[in-house]
Amino acid sequence: MGEADRVLVIGAGIVGISAALALQARGRAVTVLDRAGVAAGASAGNAGAFAFADILPLASPGIIARAPRWLLDPLGPLSIPPRHALAILPWLMRFWRASWRDRVEASTRAQAALMTHCAAALDRQLADTGAGHLIRAEGQLALYEPAARAAGEADWAMRAAHSVVAERLDGAAAIAEVQPGLAQRFTLGFFTPGWRNATDPLAFAEWLAQVFRDRGGRIERAEVRGLSADAEVATAHLADGAARRAGHLVLAAGAFSHLLAKSLGERLPLETERGYNVTLPPGEVELRTHLTFPSHGFVMTRIGSRIRVGGAVELGGLKLPPNHARGDAMLGKARSFLPGLPGTGGARWMGFRPSLPDSLPAIGRSAASPRVIHACGHGHLGLTQAAGTAELVADLVCGGTPALDLAPFRPDRFARFP
Template identity: 55%
Template sequence: MPQSTQPDILVIGAGIIGISTALALQAEGHRVYILDRKGVAAEASRGNAGAFAFTDVEPLAAPGIMRKAPKWLLDPLGPLSLRPAYALKILPWMVHFWRATAKARFAAAIEAQAGLMALSRAALERQIAAVDGEALMRREGQLQLYEGRGEFDAAAPAWALRRAHGIAFDLLQSPEAIAEIQPGLSPRFTHAGFTPDWMNTVDPALWTEHLAERFRAQGGTIEIAEVTSVRPFDGGVEVVTPAGLRRAGQIVVAAGAWSHRIARMLGDKIPLETERGYNTTFPTASVDLRTHVTFANHGFVVSKIGGGLRVGGAVELGGLDLAPNYRRAEILVEKTAAFLPGFDPKGGVQWMGFRPSLPDSLPVIARAPGCERVIYAFGHGHLGLTQSAGTAELVAALAAHRAPPIPLAPFDPRRF
C-alpha cells in the first residue's frame, strides 16, 4: 500500500462491531480501511436473533451458578453444555469464570454492563438516524416466558435488577394476560415479563450490510484477507496478509471469536472463548409472532427475520474447531413446535455461529497492553449486536485520545 493511500486506521473485522466502529471513525474524519477473513457479516453477525438486548445486564457468571453448572454442562443437548473433547482446553477460562462469580466482582460487572448498555442504546439511536436505518428496525418489545409460579419467582431478582437500572417492564401472571401480547402460546406458560422498549433489526445481516454500504459510499474500503501477522513499526502498525502488507497509524482488532489469535501476535494473552450458538431460520412465518419471544428456562428465543422466523439460542462451549452438533438446533425446533401450537417445523435452514466470550461477560475495549497503537474491541458474547454502536463510540474516543463517555477500566484486558 503506497504511503499516500495509507489509512489513518485499519479495522480488522467486518462484523457488526468492526463495521460500526469503522463508520464512527470515518465520521470523525479518519481514513479507514477494513480487513476481514471472509467478508461483511460472514460469521456471528449474520445468524444471530437480531435483538438489541439492552435489558440483559446480568452476567452469566453469577454467584451460585457453579452449583448448577455440572448438571448443565454434562447435558449435551441442554441450554448450556460443554463438549467433552474440549473440557481440558477450556479449563483456564472456567477458572476465570469461577472467579467472576464472586459477589463483589459480579456487582461490579453489572454496573459496567449497565453503563455500556445505556451508552449503546443512545448510540444506536444516533447510528440509526445517521444512516437512515429506521426501516430496518422493529420496535415490538420482548416477552420472557415462565412455566409456573416457581420459575417466575426464581426470576424475581433479575427483574428487580432491571428495575434498579431504569428498565421498563410489565409482569404478567396469567396465560390470558400473556395472550393479549402474544396469542397462540401453550398454556404451560403461565407467567411472563414484557419489556416494551426492546428492539430488533429486521435482519442482522441486512443491517450490517446496510452499514457497510454506507461506509463504502463515504470512501471506505473493505478487503477480504486473512491476517497472518501484526507488528508495530515507527509511526504505526503493519498487518501482513497473503495479499500483501497493509499499514496504518492505528489498528482496531474487532475480529470476533478470532481476536485472541491476533492479540497473541502482539504478546497479549486474553482468555477469549466461544459460546457456540445454534439456530434454524424458516423463510416464511407459520405463526403470527408479534414480539420477540424468550423461553427463559429453555435457553432459546423465537424472533422474526425478514418475513420468516428464526429459532435459536443455547450455549455450547466447544471452541472454534470441533464439528457442529446440529441436534442442538433440532431440539430447539422441536420445543418450539410444542410451545407454539401451529408452528410448522419443516423447511428450516440450520446454522451455527461463534459468539466471542470472556469469562465475566464483559468485552475488551481498550488499547492493547502490548502496543499503544492497537485498540481492542471484542469479546461481547451474545451482545455484539446490542453493544455495537456504543463500542464504536468508545473506540472513536480512544483513537482520538479523548476521555470516553463511560469508564473503561472494567473493559481492560489486564483484569484477567
C-alpha cells in the same frame, strides 16, 4: 492523508463495520480487512435483538447451581464437548470467579452503564446512516414456568434496580394478551416495551457497510496472520505475505481476536460460546414480539417474514464441527411452547459468540501497544453494543475522552487471575 491518520479495522462483522463508520465520521481514512467479507461470522445469523435490558452476566451464582443439571443433557442449553473440556479449563476458572457475588455486582453495574451509552449511540447511528427502516420496535417477552418463577422475579428485580423498564405479567391470560397461542405452562412473563430488533441482522450489517463504502471507505478481502506495532505505526501482516500499515489498528475479529492479540504477545482469555439457530419458512404462527425462554436458553424472533429459533451455549472451541442436533432439539421445544410453528424446511446455522468470562467486552488499548485498540469479546451482545463500542473506539483513536469509564472493559483485566 498521512499514514498516521489511517486506521485499519480487522474484521467486517457488526462491531468492525460500526467502528469503521464512527472513525470515518471523525475524518479518518479507514480500511476494513476481512478474510470472508461483510458479516460472514456471528453477525450474519444472530437473533437481531438490541438487548439493552440484558445487563446480567452469564456467570452468576444461579448458573453455577444449574450448570451440573444442564451439562448432563448433551442437547441442553449449556454443553461442553468432552474433547474441548481440558482446553477450556482456564476460561472456566475465570468464569467461576466472575460468578462470585461481588464480581456479578461490579460487572452488572459496568454492563448497565455500557448499555445506556449503547442505546443512545444506536439512535445516533440510525440517524446518521438512515437505517431506521431496518429496525422494528415490538418489545420482548421473557417467559417463565412455575419452577423458574423465583429466579425470574430475582433477575428482573436486579434489572429494575438498574432502571430497566419491564411490565410484569402474572398468569397465562395476561401473557396471551401480548402473545397469543403460547402453551399454558408459562405463568409469569416480563414484557420490555422499549426493546428493538433488527429486521434482519445480516441486512442491517450490509446496509452499514454500504454506507461506509459510499462515503469512501474500503473493505478488502484479506486474511490477517499477525500484528505488530512500533511507536509510529501498527501493521497487519497478511497471509499472502503483504503488509498493511496505519496509525492505528482496531482488532474486531470476533471470536478469532485472541489469536491475533497473541501475535503481539498479549493473552486475551477469549473463548467461543457457540450458538445455534433454525430459521423457519413463513407459516401460520403470528409472532407479535421477541420471545425469550431464559430457563431453556433460547429465543424466538421474526427475521423478515421468517421465524428464527436460536440460542444455546456450547463451549466447543473454534475447530469442532457443528452439532446441529442442538438446533433441532431447540426447535422441538419451541414447537411445544408455541404450537403451530413449522417443523420442517428450516435453515440451520451455527455461530461463534466471542466471549470473555465476565460477559463484558474488551474495549481499550492493547497492553502491547497504544496503536492497537481492542473491540472484541461482546459475547451474546455484539449487535446490541456495536454502535456504542464504535464511538468509544473512535474516542480512543482520535484522542477524545471516552463517554464512559473504560476500566471495567480493559483488555488486560484478566492478567492477574488465577
